[in-house]
Structure formats: structure tokens, C-alpha cells
Amino acid sequence: xxxxxxxxxxxxxxxxxxxxxxxxxxxxxxxxxxxxxxxxxxxxxxxxxxxxxxxxxxxxxxxxxxxxxxxxxxxxxxxxxxxxxxxxxxxxxxxxxxxxxxxxxxxxxxxxxxxxxxxxxxxxxxxxxxxxxxxxxxxxxxxxxxxxxxxxxxxxxxxxxxxxxxxxxxxxxxxxxxxxxxxxxxxx
Numbered sequence: 436x437x438x439x440x441x442x443x444x445x446x447x448x449x450x451x452x453x454x455x456x457x458x459x460x461x462x463x464x465x466x467x468x469x470x471x472x473x474x475x476x477x478x479x480x481x482x483x484x485x486x487x488x489x490x491x492x493x494x495x496x497x498x499x500x501x502x503x504x505x506x507x508x509x510x511x512x513x514x515x516x517x518x519x520x521x522x523x524x525x526x527x528x529x530x531x532x533x534x535x536x537x538x539x540x541x542x543x544x545x546x547x548x549x550x551x552x553x554x555x556x557x558x559x560x561x562x563x564x565x566x567x568x569x570x571x572x573x574x575x576x577x578x579x580x581x582x583x584x585x586x587x588x589x590x591x592x593x594x595x596x597x598x599x600x601x602x603x604x605x606x607x608x609x610x611x612x613x614x615x616x617x618x619x620x621x622x623x
Contacts, residue, residue: 436494439472447479447549447557449496450487454479454557462491479549479558482534500549500557507544517546528556536561538594539612561612566621567591569606572598 442460449455455476464470470491477484489495505517505526514527515537530537533546540546540561549557572588585597588608596610598617609618 437497438492438494439489440492441495441497442472442474447498447500448476449498450476453481454498454551458484464491498557499552501551503548503550505546505548507540507542507546509542510540515540517548520545528559532556533559533561535615536612539565539567539590539592539610539615541565541567541592563612564609564618565612566607567594567610569598569602569604569608572602572604574603 439462442457444457444459446457447454448457455478458475458477460472460474462470462472472489472491472493474487474489475484476487504520506520508516508518508525510516510530511527514529515533516525516527518525533540544562544565547560549559551557567590569588570591573586584600586600586602587595588598588602589595590608590610594610594615596608596615596617598608602608602617602620607621609621610616611618
């Protein structure tokens with residue numbers, strides 16, 4: 436069992452029976468009383484961030500994890516089919532493991548999964564930026580900025596985002612998967 440002296444940013448610990456990653460920590464030694472460690476923890480299952488204080492030297496359970504790269508192959512009724520890039524084994528994972536970012540997944544895209552020592556999936560990370568083609572959007576009219584300079588567009592994966600008026604069908608866009616926002620038009 437480890438203690439608070441082993442804390443570092445990015446360390447994954449078991450707290451309240453859930454996996455949490457230490458976002459940041461600060462060792463505090465006040466003039467009176469015992470030292471303590473103030474932390475900001477992010478729940479890997481829900482994404483919720485909470486602040487917690489540990490007494491200095493308090494024991495914590497560290498979760499050993501492995502980051503492995505998988506390739507997204509296709510979607511089926513039971514979930515998403517992924518292939519391990521090292522062993523070429525296929526596995527089906529539930530859509531909720533990928534979360535909201537699954538709407539930006541395109542066949543062949545690489546996903547990184549965090550696996551514990553029992554090969555259970557703790558969390559997943561999709562690329563921050565993806566290039567997706569616009570399949571449907573209204574034509575933009577020059578000078579039509581009275582209301583807003585954005586219009587809706589449907590991407591090849593089915594995702595719908597707001598884009599500037601100069602975007603046309605067939606354009607390839609760089610999309611931020613964290614916010615679901617348009618970043619820029621990709622040049623061919």
C-alpha cells in the first residue's frame with residue numbers, strides 16, 4: 436500500500452471504490468497541526484472532478500493501469516468493435532465506455548484505452564482533433580451575418596455541429612472532440 440508521499444500528477448488511485456486520477460496536488464505544512472495533502476481528483480468513470488484533503492502519510496491504493504491503442508473497426512448492435520493494435524484481437528465494448536465522443540468516431544480511427552491489471556476497461560481517450568467531411572449543410576449567402584455567422588452542418592459520422600457560412604458540402608473540417616466545435620477547414 437502506498438501513501439501520500441507517492442502522489443504525483445496523473446497517478447491513478449482507488450478512492451471511494453472508484454478509480455480517480457490525481458489532476459493536481461499540493462503538500463501543505465501549516466504552522467500548527469499536522470501536514471496534509473490537498474488534491475484535485477477526477478473520477479475516470481464519470482469525469483467528475485472533486486477536491487479532497489488527505490492527512491500526510493495516509494495510505495492509498497494505487498491502481499496499476501496499462502494504456503493500449505485500439506483501432507475502431509465498426510459499430511454493431513451490441514456496441515463498438517475495436518481491434519488491439521498489437522495482438523490484432525477484436526473486442527466489442529459498450530458505447531457508454533467511449534462516452535459522448537463516439538459520435539466523432541470514423542472507421543480506422545485510433546482509440547486509447549486504460550486497462551487495469553484484470554484487463555477491465557477503466558476509461559477511454561479518443562483523439563482530441565478529428566478530420567471529418569461535411570455531408571449536408573445549407574448554402575451560405577454572402578453578407579448574411581445579420582443573425583449569426585454560423586449554420587448547422589451534418590458530418591460523415593452523423594454528428595451535427597455549427598460551422599461558419601463559407602463551409603460547403605464536401606469540405607473536410609477539423610473538429611474538437613472535447614467541445615464538439617469547428618476548429619478549421621482542412622486543406623486537401
